[in-house]
Amino acid sequence: xxxxxxxxxxxxxxxxxxxxxxxxxxxxxxxxxxxxxxxxxxxxxxxxxxxxxxxxxxxxxxxxxxxxxxxxxxxxxxxxxxxxxxxxxxxxxxxxxxxxxxxxxxxxxxxxxxxxxxxxxxxxxxxxxxxxxxxxxxxxxxxxxxxxxxxxxxxxxxxxxxxxxxxxxxxxxxxxxxxxxxxxxxxxxxxxxxxxxxxxxxxxxxxxxxxxxxxxxxxxxxxxxxxxxxxxxxxxxxxxxxxxxxxxxxxxxxxxxxxxxxxxxxxxxxxxxxxxxxxxxxxxxxxxxxxxxxxxxxxxxxxxxxxxxxxxxxxxxxxxxxxxxxxxxxxxxxxxxxxxxxxxxxxxxxxxxxxxxxxxxxxxxxxxxxxx
Amino acid sequence: xxxxxxxxxxxxxxxxxxxxxxxxxxxxxxxxxxxxxxxxxxxxxxxxxxxxxxxxxxxxxxxxxxxxxxxxxxxxxxxxxxxxxxxxxxxxxxxxxxxxxxxxxxxxxxxxxxxxxxxxxxxxxxxxxxxxxxxxxxxxxxxxxxxxxxxxxxxxxxxxxxxxxxxxxxxxxxxxxxxxxxxxxxxxxxxxxxxxxxxxxxxxxxxxxxxxxxxxxxxxxxxxxxxxxxxxxxxxxxxxxxxxxxxxxxxxxxxxxxxxxxxxxxxxxxxxxxxxxxxxxxxxxxxxxxxxxxxxxxxxxxxxxxxxxxxxxxxxxxxxxxxxxxxxxxxxxxxxxxxxxxxxxxxxxxxxxxxxxxxxxxxxxxxxxxxx
Numbered sequence: 001x002x003x004x005x006x007x008x009x010x011x012x013x014x015x016x017x018x019x020x021x022x023x024x025x026x027x028x029x030x031x032x033x034x035x036x037x038x039x040x041x042x043x044x045x046x047x048x049x050x051x052x053x054x055x056x057x058x059x060x061x062x063x064x065x066x067x068x069x070x071x072x073x074x075x076x077x078x079x080x081x082x083x084x085x086x087x088x089x090x091x092x093x094x095x096x097x098x099x100x101x102x103x104x105x106x107x108x109x110x111x112x113x114x115x116x117x118x119x120x121x122x123x124x125x126x127x128x129x130x131x132x133x134x135x136x137x138x139x140x141x142x143x144x145x146x147x148x149x150x151x152x153x154x155x156x157x158x159x160x161x162x163x164x165x166x167x168x169x170x171x172x173x174x175x176x177x178x179x180x181x182x183x184x185x186x187x188x189x190x191x192x193x194x195x196x197x198x199x200x201x202x203x204x205x206x207x208x209x210x211x212x213x214x215x216x217x218x219x220x221x222x223x224x225x226x227x228x229x230x231x232x233x234x235x236x237x238x239x240x241x242x243x244x245x246x247x248x249x250x251x252x253x254x255x256x257x258x259x260x261x262x263x264x265x266x267x268x269x270x271x272x273x274x275x276x277x278x279x280x281x282x283x284x285x286x287x288x289x290x291x292x293x294x295x296x297x298x299x300x301x302x303x304x305x306x307x308x309x310x311x312x313x314x315x316x317x318x319x320x321x322x323x324x325x326x327x328x329x330x331x332x333x334x335x336x337x338x339x340x341x342x343x344x345x346x347x348x349x350x351x352x353x354x355x356x357x358x359x360x361x362x363x364x365x366x367x368x369x370x371x372x
Numbered sequence: 373x374x375x376x377x378x379x380x381x382x383x384x385x386x387x388x389x390x391x392x393x394x395x396x397x398x399x400x401x402x403x404x405x406x407x408x409x410x411x412x413x414x415x416x417x418x419x420x421x422x423x424x425x426x427x428x429x430x431x432x433x434x435x436x437x438x439x440x441x442x443x444x445x446x447x448x449x450x451x452x453x454x455x456x457x458x459x460x461x462x463x464x465x466x467x468x469x470x471x472x473x474x475x476x477x478x479x480x481x482x483x484x485x486x487x488x489x490x491x492x493x494x495x496x497x498x499x500x501x502x503x504x505x506x507x508x509x510x511x512x513x514x515x516x517x518x519x520x521x522x523x524x525x526x527x528x529x530x531x532x533x534x535x536x537x538x539x540x541x542x543x544x545x546x547x548x549x550x551x552x553x554x555x556x557x558x559x560x561x562x563x564x565x566x567x568x569x570x571x572x573x574x575x576x577x578x579x580x581x582x583x584x585x586x587x588x589x590x591x592x593x594x595x596x597x598x599x600x601x602x603x604x605x606x607x608x609x610x611x612x613x614x615x616x617x618x619x620x621x622x623x624x625x626x627x628x629x630x631x632x633x634x635x636x637x638x639x640x641x642x643x644x645x646x647x648x649x650x651x652x653x654x655x656x657x658x659x660x661x662x663x664x665x666x667x668x669x670x671x672x673x674x675x676x677x678x679x680x681x682x683x684x685x686x687x688x689x690x691x692x693x694x695x696x697x698x699x700x701x702x703x704x705x706x707x708x709x710x711x712x713x714x715x716x717x718x719x720x721x722x723x724x725x726x727x728x729x730x731x732x733x734x735x736x737x738x739x740x741x742x743x744x
Contacts, residue, residue, distance in 0.1 A: 097510065097511050098509050098510055098511045100595075103592060113591070124590035124591055125590070126526075126533075126587055126588060126590055129526060129533045129587075130526055130533070130587065130588050132588065132590075132591075132592055132595075133592065133595050134506065134507070134592040134593050134594075134595055135506070135507035135508060135509055135595070135599075136507060137470050137507055137679060138469065138470055138510070139469050139470045139679075139680055139681070139682050139685070140557075140679050140680060149557075149558050149678050151677035151678050151679075152560075152676055152677055152678070153676065153677050154498075154501060154502055154631065161498075161501045161502070161631065162631070163631050163632075163633055163676065185512075185521075186521050188524075209677070212677070215498055215501075215502065216498060216502050216504065217591075217593075218496035218497070218498055218504075219485070219496055219504075219589075219593075220475060220504055220505065220506040220593045220594065221506050221589075221591075221592045221593020221594070222506075222592065222593070223472075223504075223505050223506055223507070224673070224674070224676070224677045224679070227507070227674070227677065227679045228677040228678050228679050229678075229679075259526065259533065259534070259535050260535075261535055301596070302596070302599070304524055304525065304535065304596070305523035305524055305525050305581070305584070305596045305599065305600040306521050306523050306524070306600050306601075307509060307511070307512050307523075307596070307599045307600050307601075308511055308512060309511070310511050313511070
């Protein structure tokens with residue numbers, strides 16, 4: 001039971017989450033209440049007793065590594081602190097200060113560009129030089145299971161703007177990393193030390209209203225087309241848990257070679273990602289052959305101008321799509337060629353994302369569309 | 373003395389700020405320590421004893437209005453709680469969750485557009501329909517007086533990207549509003565009720581690296597060209613203090629009329645804004661004839677898709693420029709026509725912004741450029 005065979009929440013995974021205002025670790029069908037387990041871990045319970053994992057992040061990597069190591073060494077010892085995982089109502093795992101959304105999925109970037117600029121490769125001239133990104137709205141990040149109300153916004157009807165519920169509601173499949181250790185102002189994070197600043201991974205669904213986004217984005221980029229909601233998975237897989245599953249994919253073939261501040265280990269987690277809509281599998285895609293810019297490169301880039309990152313900050317990869325548009329698209333924008341070959345999300349649709357490699361997985365990221 | 377004649381911090385102003393980890397109110401050359409004054413105000417001192425004004429915001433408008441009203445009624449009574457304002461080291465006034473930067477200064481938008489697209493009016497087709505905005509980085513907002521280190525970034529040299537200190541460091545003169553009362557998810561803020569959600573105004577200097585920004589912004593907008601630092605003034609002028617100084621300017625002439633969710637009172641504070649660089653006045657501009665989209669419209673727009681705003685969120689107006697490019701530009705990008713008619717900021721330059729109407733003013737927003 002405790003080995004949790006077959007579960008994405010294996011003993012090798014032990015991801016952190018928050019429920020009932022307390023930090024927990026998932027293990028198979030159960031979860032370890034870290035407040036209850038604190039005495040067994042020689043842990044100040046106030047570190048893990050709070051609405052978010054913020055106290056654990058503040059305690060630093062030695063603490064969060066120590067917790068997982070102690071449980072992996074002798075999980076039976078923690079039986080008294082275990083609860084039925086299905087009984088937990090999961091909460092947002094961390095307080096997210098700033099949320100940066102990247103554009104590192106090159107097939108997504110290419111296809112989206114081609115939809116609006118046919119007869120090109122779709123990539124802007126800076127794509128292979130700059131890990132392009134923008135800031136999203138941190139205050140509307142919600143945890144898996146939160147209903148997503150169809151947003152209203154300005155859309156063009158017969159060329160004239162009207163306020164209407166979006167007719168082009170979409171998902172975006174992304175991998176996110178959560179910062180665990182910040183940097184000082186003016187002290188960029190070297191690309192080869194980025195992992196030391198990361199706490200772990202979540203799945204991200206960057207819900208998008210394509211009609212709103214298209215009309216508003218000139219000249220400063222997306223705003224209300226994205227800001228209504230962004231969903232993240234509740235269980236944070238630590239950097240350590242995915243470390244044995246790193247593989248070099250597309251980021252190892254960056255051509256031209258990036259500027260030196262972006263040159264580092266190109267390995268990324270060998271995750272297989274999927275999207276189901278209303279129980280139908282619409283997307284199966286591997287991260288490594290699809291991701292041009294790594295999280296480490298995102299972090300090095302984000303701080304090269306002296307900017308700080310804070311514990312809890314979220315960096316999302318950008319939409320992950322493979323090369324086969326009909327079976328590997330990380331968004332319906334691509335899969336339906338902007339709605340001309342299929343439909344966007346309908347009210348009542350349930351979108352389930354997942355990601356897994358071996359015995360380490362996220363356990364799903366779910367959102368249901370409700371009417372405007 | 374207490375009437376503070378001639379000071380921007382008149383009894384009519386009484387702006388809130390934070391120093392020594394406590395809330396203060398500025399009055400002439402002095403400041404009232406609100407922790408010391410709490411017993412006189414029947415105030416729980418824990419509301420005003422904290423690193424930010426967050427406790428005061430959480431206490432709600434009746435509290436912050438009551439504090440100002442009690443002091444205005446009988447300022448002498450608060451003499452025992454007064455300190456020499458010059459002795460205070462001002463801190464960031466609020467915890468800023470999300471920072472949204474608008475584009476409401478139409479002359480700025482027009483001139484910037486013309487720099488890159490000559491022979492047009494410079495405005496994108498959505499300009500008069502959408503209060504265009506993007507999310508900035510909240511974690512790098514700093515208080516007046518903080519040195520600004522010249523940021524490095526990717527810039528093009530002979531068409532090839534290199535990592536170098538920006539050669540086009542610029543200021544942006546903006547008016548910011550700070551949210552005092554949030555909204556519930558899915559409950560947009562009506563434009564005519566926006567003021568009920570606002571706490572007050574600050575000046576904003578949205579420092580910009582124009583060369584970095586130009587290369588990175590395709591297709592998702594500004595990122596590192598802005599994220600290194602944004603400065604705000606330390607004293608927050610309340611909505612109430614500027615209410616008697618509202619005037620209808622350009623926002624009263626919106627043509628075509630905006631969509632109904634954006635139609636409301638077009639009055640804005642009748643502020644005169646200025647910028648000095650190294651003691652030389654470079655910009656004098658009035659807000660009302662320059663601002664196309666009001667803060668109330670920004671807030672109504674930001675929430676029309678169901679998004680929430682939180683107490684402490686900052687909305688900046690966008691750069692405020694007048695019609696005379698050489699004397700009324702809110703940025704050097706415009707004043708120098710992208711560096712072809714003058715220089716951007718040099719190391720050692722001190723940029724001082726200010727804003728005032730009658731006996732209500734900000735008391736300055738200062739930043740000094742230090743070398744990369």
